[in-house]
Amino acid sequence: MYEGADSKERYNRIKSKIIKKYSNKWWFDVHKRVKPTYAAKSRLDKQALGNAASFAAQKSSFLGGIVQEQLQDALKMIPSE
Template identity: 35%
Template sequence: MDYLVKDLVSTDKLYEWGAVCSEVKGKERSKAYNLAVPLWLERMVNEGKILLNPAIIKELKSLNWRPTDLHKKMIWASIVCKLDAKVQKEEKARIRTLIQKKYGNDWWEEVYSRAGKVWPAWDRYRKNVLSMGPGAQMLAMHSTVFGEAMLHELDSVLNMVPKT
């Protein structure tokens, strides 16, 4: 069970969890998912791989990283908004099918609508934070002023993400 949870937590793409534990079924699979979700979510937020409003992050921390349905929609929206390239069309279709099968079409429509609101934050994050070269990253790590500027930019990006 521990190896399965570790595999799930280390898999960035939430929609690939089914493939990661395809040989495990029933209650054991459900138990592994329940153990992995909070660990995965905390890791993804800390690594900047999921964009959520700071108020939502604080809320998730208070819930021990156990997301409510609203939080799940926000998480899926953050994942979907990053899939804007043509080559990622298949991944978006796969996510759509997965969400529609598990939660229904209305749930998917809300996730997709939220993704449109998260996309400007993702675009700014991609351009201003992820596009830094190795020299700028090293400077941010060793310079208080530059490091604070990068943290301020990240905070500004996260505040662009809707709270509701």
């Protein structure tokens, strides 16, 4: 994941390297996972806890379980196959 002014150029460089080294089949597999992965990353960024809440979640098994459950739900958005 790369965010910046030249992100499209970097994306295209990575695309050409994957196609050159492996094939179009690999590229299509990577490409279909990019959007769900970005969505999961955005969801995790939006759910970021502050310092106090993060500390409380580390010390409490109940709050820690809730945070862990939210993390797992976001990671399930990424396709495995």
